[in-house]
Every structure is written in C-alpha cells, then in structure tokens.
Amino acid sequence: GAVVSQHPSWVICKSGTSVKIECRSLDFQATTMFWYRQFPKQSLMLMATSNEGSKATYEQGVEKDKFLINHASLTLSTLTVTSAHPEDSSFYICSARTAGAGGEQFFGPGTRLTVL
Amino acid sequence: AQSVAQPEDQVNVAEGNPLTVKCTYSVSGNPYLFWYVQYPNRGLQFLLKYITGDNLVKGSYGFEAEFNKSQTSFHLKKPSALVSDSALYFCAVRADGGYNKLIFGAGTRLAVHP
Numbered sequence: 147g148a149v150v151s152q153h154p155s156w157v158i159c160k161s162g163t164s165v166k167i168e169c170r171s172l173d174f175q176a177t178t179m180f181w182y183r184q185f186p187k188q189s190l191m192l193m194a195t196s197n198e199g200s201k202a203t204y205e206q207g208v209e210k211d212k213f214l215i216n217h218a219s220l221t222l223s224t225l226t227v228t229s230a231h232p233e234d235s236s237f238y239i240c241s242a243r244t245a246g247a248g249g250e251q252f253f254g255p256g257t258r259l260t261v262l
Numbered sequence: 263a264q265s266v267a268q269p270e271d272q273v274n275v276a277e278g279n280p281l282t283v284k285c286t287y288s289v290s291g292n293p294y295l296f297w298y299v300q301y302p303n304r305g306l307q308f309l310l311k312y313i314t315g316d317n318l319v320k321g322s323y324g325f326e327a328e329f330n331k332s333q334t335s336f337h338l339k340k341p342s343a344l345v346s347d348s349a350l351y352f353c354a355v356r357a358d359g360g361y362n363k364l365i366f367g368a369g370t371r372l373a374v375h376p
Contacts, residue, residue, distance in 0.1 A: 152305075180364075189352065189368045190306075239305050241364075251364055253298070253306040 148174045150242050152254035159230055160262055167225045167257045169240030175220035176242030180251070181213070184237040196223055230261040264289045266355050266367035274373050275343045283338040283370045285327075285353030294356040295336040296364070297327055299349045306352065312336060323347070343374045 149172040159165050169179060178197050182190040194210075196202035196217035204210045212234075214226040223242075227234055240254045265288045275281045287293055294313050298306040310321025317329045327338045336353060353367040 150305075189366045192363060192365075195363065237303075241306075250308075250311075251296075252308070255305040256303070258303065 148172075148242075148244065148250070148252045150176075150240065150252045150254040152238075152240055152257050154257060155255060156258040156260075158260045158262065161231055162229055164226055164228045165230055165259060167227075167238055167240070167259075169223045169225070169242065169254055171221045171242040171252070174242075174244055176223075177220065177245045178243045179217055179223040180241040180243070181215060181223075181225050182239045182241065184239060184256075186237075190239060193225075227259065230259070232261045235259055235261045264355055264357055264363070264365045266353050266365055268351075268353055268367035268370045270370050271368075272371045272373060274375065277345050277374050277376050278342050281340050281343040281347070281372065281374070283351050283353075283372060285336045285338065285367060286334050287336060287353070287355040288334065289355050289357045291357050293336075295327075295329060296354040296356075297321065297325070297336075297338050298352045298354065300352065300369075301349050309338070309351075343372075345374050345376055348372055348374045 151170045153168045181193045184190050193208045194202045194204045196215050198217050198220050202215035217223040237256050239256045241251050243251045267286045296311045297309040300306050309325050310319050312319045312329045320326045325340050350369050352369050354364050356364045
C-alpha cells in the first residue's frame with residue numbers, strides 16, 4: 147500500500163514557540179491531505195483539509211491562524227502550530243488521499259507534540 | 263450529516279474465540295465504509311473497506327466485515343482472535359462521491375486475553 151510519512155515523530159517545545167510538522171506521500175501524489183488531532187483514548191478529530199495549491203479548509207472551531215497549513219506540492223503538506231501552548235499538546239496525524247472520486251486515504255504514523 | 267457509532271468502548275475476547283466489533287453509520291446517499299486499526303503511539307492502519315458489491319468484505323490479518331444496508335451496520339469480525347489483535351479499532355464512513363470527509367467513530371478497544 148501507499149506510504150505516508152510524518153516528521154518529526156515526536157517533538158517537545160517550550161510554550162510560545164512554533165512547531166512545524168511535515169507530511170509526505172512517498173510513492174503517490176496526493177491531491178488532498180488531511181490533518182487530524184487525537185487526544186488520549188479518543189477518536190481522530192479532523193482539523194483541516196488541504197488541496198494542493200489552494201488554501202486549507204478548516205473545521206469549525208479550529209483556529210486557522212494558530213494551525214497554519216501549507217500544501218505546496220502533491221507530495222508535501224506542513225502543519226505549523228504557532229505560539230504553542232500546553233493545551234496544544236496532542237497526537238497529530240496526517241492523511242493523504244489519492245486522486246479521483248474513489249480515492250483511498252492513507253495515514254501517517256503521527257507526531258506527538260508536547261508543549262512545556 | 264454523516265455519523266458513525268461504535269457502541270462498545272471495549273471488547274474483551276479470549277484468544278481463539280471469534281470476535282465482533284460493532285459499527286453503525288448514518289450518511290446521505292451510498293456509504294463508503296472503512297475499518298482501521300491503531301496500535302499505541304502509531305498512526306492508523308487500513309484493514310478493509312466497502313464501496314460496492316459483495317456485502318461481505320475480507321481484509322488484512324484475517325478480518326472481515328459485513329455491510330448490512332437495512333441495519334446501517336458494518337460490523338468487523340474475525341473467526342479466531344489473536345493476542346496480537348489487541349488494539350484500538352476505528353470505523354469510518356464517507357458519503358459517496360468520494361470527495362466528502364471521512365468521519366470516524368469513537369473507537370473500540372479490543373483486548374484479547376491468552
């Protein structure tokens with residue numbers, strides 16, 4: 147199956163700093179990428195959907211100025227958590243979908259962010 | 263609106279016994295249904311999907327799921343559970359057309375005891 151990678155796999159940062167998480171589709175082109183957030187023992191919450199070359203669509207309640215998403219190419223999307231605070235600590239998972247109406251969605255291994 | 267319900271927070275099964283993880287859905291139009299498994303601190307791994315065709319879908323690691331349109335269910339099953347199947351399982355649905363969002367259930371933790 148298709149592979150989606152995320153980097154870094156974990157990151158610890160100080161409150162107030164910004165953190166960038168990369169998501170790459172390694173062996174396919176992803177016209178659409180998704181960013182999810184998962185709290186311990188909870189389901190995945192969709193944060194935003196991004197299409198290559200256009201602005202991301204954020205879910206209700208997600209601050210677009212805090213969670214900056216860039217989808218500059220068909221194989222790379224980035225999520226930047228700006229001015230991170232402890233409540234932003236979470237497991238962030240990206241997903242990439244292949245082109246077409248029946249496109250399959252593949253998930254990255256996740257990035258654990260801890261904000262001190 | 264789309265929604266997925268996984269009524270059980272946890273399912274406990276003895277190794278070697280059959281297992282069932284329940285999922286019901288609500289969607290406008292024809293559903294695309296998926297099961298994923300998640301191991302601790304890992305992303306989601308795809309198990310199987312139903313798009314169209316045969317209601318019984320076979321997937322990875324011996325898992326299968328049956329699509330029941332009248333009951334709007336898509337229960338995950340395995341004839342003989344392994345301890346290594348212990349993980350968090352998510353059911354997900356997407357309305358047909360494929361461009362819609364994938365909506366996840368709350369997840370069911372499967373614990374298989376030796």
